[in-house]
Amino acid sequence: MGLENILFVVAFAAAVFLFSKNLKAIIRNINLGKDVDISDNKPERWKKMILVAIGQSKMVVKPVSGLMHIIVYAGFIIINIEVLEIIIDGIFGTHRIFAVPLGGFYDFLIGSFEILAFLVLLAITVFFVRRNFLTIKRFGMREMLGWPKTDANIILIVEVLLMGAFLSMNAADQILQARGAEHYVVAGSYPISQFIVPLFDGLSNGNLVIVERVTWWFHILGILAFLNYLPYSKHFHIMLAFPSVFYAKLKPRAEFDNMDSVKKEVEMMFDPDADPYAAPAEPEGPVERFGAKDVADLNWKQLMDSYSCTECGRCSEQCPASQTGKLLSPRKIMMDTRDRLEEVGKGMDKNGKDFSDGKSLLGDYISEEELWACTTCNACVDACPIELNPLSIIMDMRRSLVMEESKIPSELAGMITNIENNGAPWQFSQTDRANWINEG
Amino acid sequence: MSSTLNVNTMAELTAKGEKPEVLFWVGCAGSFDDRAKKITRAFVKILNSVGVNFAILGTEESCTGDPAKRAGNEFLFQMQAMTNIQVMNAYEVKKIVTTCPHCFNTLKNEYPGLGGDYEVLHHSQFLQKLMEEGKLKIEGGEFKGKKISFHDPCYLGRGNGEYEAPRALLQELDADLVELKRCKAKGLCCGAGGAQMFKEAEPGTKEVNIERMEDVVDANPNIVAVGCPFCMTMMTDGVKNKEKEDTLKVYDLAELIAEGKGL
Numbered sequence: 001m002g003l004e005n006i007l008f009v010v011a012f013a014a015a016v017f018l019f020s021k022n023l024k025a026i027i028r029n030i031n032l033g034k035d036v037d038i039s040d041n042k043p044e045r046w047k048k049m050i051l052v053a054i055g056q057s058k059m060v061v062k063p064v065s066g067l068m069h070i071i072v073y074a075g076f077i078i079i080n081i082e083v084l085e086i087i088i089d090g091i092f093g094t095h096r097i098f099a100v101p102l103g104g105f106y107d108f109l110i111g112s113f114e115i116l117a118f119l120v121l122l123a124i125t126v127f128f129v130r131r132n133f134l135t136i137k138r139f140g141m142r143e144m145l146g147w148p149k150t151d152a153n154i155i156l157i158v159e160v161l162l163m164g165a166f167l168s169m170n171a172a173d174q175i176l177q178a179r180g181a182e183h184y185v186v187a188g189s190y191p192i193s194q195f196i197v198p199l200f201d202g203l204s205n206g207n208l209v210i211v212e213r214v215t216w217w218f219h220i221l222g223i224l225a226f227l228n229y230l231p232y233s234k235h236f237h238i239m240l241a242f243p244s245v246f247y248a249k250l251k252p253r254a255e256f257d258n259m260d261s262v263k264k265e266v267e268m269m270f271d272p273d274a275d276p277y278a279a280p281a282e283p284e285g286p287v288e289r290f291g292a293k294d295v296a297d298l299n300w301k302q303l304m305d306s307y308s309c310t311e312c313g314r315c316s317e318q319c320p321a322s323q324t325g326k327l328l329s330p331r332k333i334m335m336d337t338r339d340r341l342e343e344v345g346k347g348m349d350k351n352g353k354d355f356s357d358g359k360s361l362l363g364d365y366i367s368e369e370e371l372w373a374c375t376t377c378n379a380c381v382d383a384c385p386i387e388l389n390p391l392s393i394i395m396d397m398r399r400s401l402v403m404e405e406s407k408i409p410s411e412l413a414g415m416i417t418n419i420e421n422n423g424a425p426w427q428f429s430q431t432d433r434a435n436w437i438n439e440g
Numbered sequence: 441m442s443s444t445l446n447v448n449t450m451a452e453l454t455a456k457g458e459k460p461e462v463l464f465w466v467g468c469a470g471s472f473d474d475r476a477k478k479i480t481r482a483f484v485k486i487l488n489s490v491g492v493n494f495a496i497l498g499t500e501e502s503c504t505g506d507p508a509k510r511a512g513n514e515f516l517f518q519m520q521a522m523t524n525i526q527v528m529n530a531y532e533v534k535k536i537v538t539t540c541p542h543c544f545n546t547l548k549n550e551y552p553g554l555g556g557d558y559e560v561l562h563h564s565q566f567l568q569k570l571m572e573e574g575k576l577k578i579e580g581g582e583f584k585g586k587k588i589s590f591h592d593p594c595y596l597g598r599g600n601g602e603y604e605a606p607r608a609l610l611q612e613l614d615a616d617l618v619e620l621k622r623c624k625a626k627g628l629c630c631g632a633g634g635a636q637m638f639k640e641a642e643p644g645t646k647e648v649n650i651e652r653m654e655d656v657v658d659a660n661p662n663i664v665a666v667g668c669p670f671c672m673t674m675m676t677d678g679v680k681n682k683e684k685e686d687t688l689k690v691y692d693l694a695e696l697i698a699e700g701k702g703l
Contacts, residue, residue, distance in 0.1 A: 254599025255549035259514045263554070266518040270526075291512065320629040320652075325645030373642040376510050376634030377594040382625055398512030411639035412511045419516060423502030424468040425638055433466070434498040436477040437447045437484075 008090035008220075015224035022231035026307060029345040033300035038247045045246050048387075053245040058385040062314070065130070068123035072159070075120035076238065079113050079166070086220050099187030110188035114170065117163045118192045124163075128156045138313030141322070143332040148234065148311055155235050162222045169215035171196035172208050181205050237310035241386045244308040247301050248387035253378040256395060261288050291399025294360040295341045298396060305388045306338035315380035315390060321373040328373035330380035330390035336365035337393060362397050371397050372409055443703075445484045449498035450531045460495040462566075463528070463558075465538035465547065468503050469669035475676065476539075476669035482698035483539050483563055489703055490575050494537070500527050504546040511635040518554060521546075525556035535559045537566040539694060541595035541668045542633070548600070562596055564605040564667050564693050571612060580614035581700035588615040588696075589661040591652070591675060592627035593668035606667050609693055613700055615663075620655045628652050630674035637670045653678030656688070663689045665696060 051057050056073065060066035085098050099106045131139050131152055139149075170193035176184040200211060230236050268274050292298045315330040316322040322329045340361040347355050362371075374394045381389050401407045408416070415425040423430045453460055464487070469476040487494055505520030528536075536558050538544050548560035561569075570576035588610055596602050603624045610617050622628045631641065631648025641647060653675065656664050664679075666672050675690045682688075691699075 252545070252549055252600045254545040254595045256509060258518065258550060258553045262514045262518050266515065266522055269519070270522050290514070318626070320631060320648045321642070321644070323628075324641075324648050324651050326642045327644075328642070369642050372639070373644075374634055375594070375629045375631060375636050375648065377629035378598045379594075379626075379629065382598050395510075395512070398510075399514055400512075402512035403514065408511065408513075409639050412635055415507060415635065415638040416511065416513055416516060419503045419505070419508055419520065423520075424472060425503060425507050426468065426472055428472045430502065431499050433471045433501055434447070434449070434496065436466075436471060436480050437445050439477060440443055440445065440481055 002093055005091060005093045011221060011224060012087065015228060018228050025345060026231055029341050030300050030303045032296045033298050033303040036299040036301060038301060041250055044250055048248065049242060049246040053242045053386060068126050071119045071123045075116040078116055082113050083223060090220060095183055096185050096187050099185050106187055107189040111191050114167065114190060114192040117166055121160060121163050124156050124159050138317045141313060141316060141329055143329055143335055151233050155233065158222065158226055162219060165215045165219040165222065167193045167196060169212055169219060172200050172212035172215065175200055176205065176208050176212060179205060234311045237308050240304060240308035244305050244388060245386050249389060253381055261290065289400065290403035292396035293362045293400045293404065295337060295344055298393060302393055303341055306334050306341060308386060309334040309388055311335060314383040314385065318379040318383040320375055320377060320379065326373040328370040333366060333390040333393050334388060337361060340365050362400060366397060368401060368407060371401065445481060446488050447484060448495045450495045451500065453495050454531060461493045462535045462537050463533045464494045464496050465536050465543055466496055466501060467538055467540040467543045470539055473669060475672055479539055479669060479692040479694055483694040485698045485703040486694060489701065490570055497527065504543045506542045506546045507635045507638060521551055521554045525551060525554060528556060533558055537561045537563055539563045541593040545595045545599055562602060564609060565602060567697065568605040568608050578609065578612035578697055579700045581702060583696055583700050584614045586615050586663055587618050587661040588663045588665050589618050589620050589656060589659050590665045591620065591671055592624055593671050594629050594633050596667055597627055598625055606693055609697060610665060613696060618659050618661050620659050622655055628655060630671040632670035632674050649674035649678045650681055653682055657682055663691055665691055665693055667693050
């Protein structure tokens, strides 16, 4: 084992170690959420995941970005076969270890990787232009200013660099192969990088080896660095999109859950055998809050979704409130949830598990004005390519506002009073309910 | 047109030892809102003309609790739900039809978990069934050849996946069905859902119903058909705002069918 291999093993191990540490922190954060059992209907869930997450069925609703996304997605998955070879080569000091066992199929593989890499470069260029030079409303909304925009551009630039390094490496490699250089096994086909060959053709073998090695190292170190960038980025969707779709709501979109905590109390009120003077039963475990004031009041699926959101903004583009200039943007609900969850997680790392910073998602991140602007129309949920549900978070926060803090717009308070008094949201007597029969 | 409607309450039928085949859940808007009451009457005219054996709860009906739930008051929702369920279960209700997609969604999806299991249909679905069974003959009448657009109610369409029943009815009117540019799963909300009906909108650049009315104006139909009393209010306001009262009418599906048949 040479020095290069030792360095590689160290870099690889460090990257994997760091990533698993960050991953653990994210899993810990997600588990701060309330437990909810979503283990029903496994066959349907698999079907949905295969169709929507793996099959990208909702991405292509927008044909341009949908098609480009499929290219980048396919490129990402397929080119990873190449990464496996790079890792084995890196550890054992071999070169293109799959070439001999795979024979002619290896040529086909490398050729397809190159074509994919080229298509990915094209797609990313389109993405970059759309994001930075075209006026696409969903990329310019207020929650996208600053870091989210930088994050998006970092991802695109890194992908360009990685693909560029991959193609340059192949270009140098094929020249060395043609010159019969030692160690460089003749293998692969290079439909794209052959056009870069003239750029390096004048170099000596020694310099070519340097180009090949530097690009090889840049490619793999870049991938390892990117892996460790994911937990800090919206790009984490490449991992969590799959479980998010798997555990997505299968019931009709307009069906909201009936809160069990409320059900228990209401059932008791309706129970003729209940003793009205009985002392309330000791609550089991910590007292549960109604609705969600902070991230820990949401459930783990809602928290996981906040990490899955890649801020595409298709939700806010379809949201009737966002479209008519209201403060509400469903994408911001997802982003705020994640930002607050990260803040809570970091606080716990620093100050221990029971720390409190006196802040909360409701109030410090999301305002009442945003929550009351929602029409619960489900356009955001329908638009999301991975079935995230900002509406469920909005509803849980409304519940907290109303049932914990009694904060409700005065007109709605009137509506509630009317239902309580006369069984209708307006001030009409229940005895007049059937008057319409004789009003023709 | 004034006409006598033949409407029984569950209490009256039960006193006679009879049971209707379906309960017509009128809903608060259908009971009290002047415009929505016309929808209720139109639907009953159709039921009467077909001879459907139905009943209403009358003064025993109470809000489903939908606006309370969407406004965050789960307590009041569940109280309303359990009260209504007690009443309906006492009458052994099996099947419900309603002209309001919000009542429809709540009764169909949110009541079962609280002990109320019924077959629930939106009136568009109920009328489609009657049509398919040959009991209801839809005639275009004055609407024949008219351009009609359908505005999908969120709680029927996106919320419950029903896009076809309303369109099947409109087709039978022999009308020219012109889709709005945002329709079906992409249909834009009228702005009234989620308890918005009962409050002013938050500050913004435009009202949601105006944004929606612009889709309608672009499609330029003679009639915009709705299937929800709240959409009816929002669309009617939108038409007024755009000063199109003379050329653009808003009707519920039930009204179109009743009018078409000259009921």
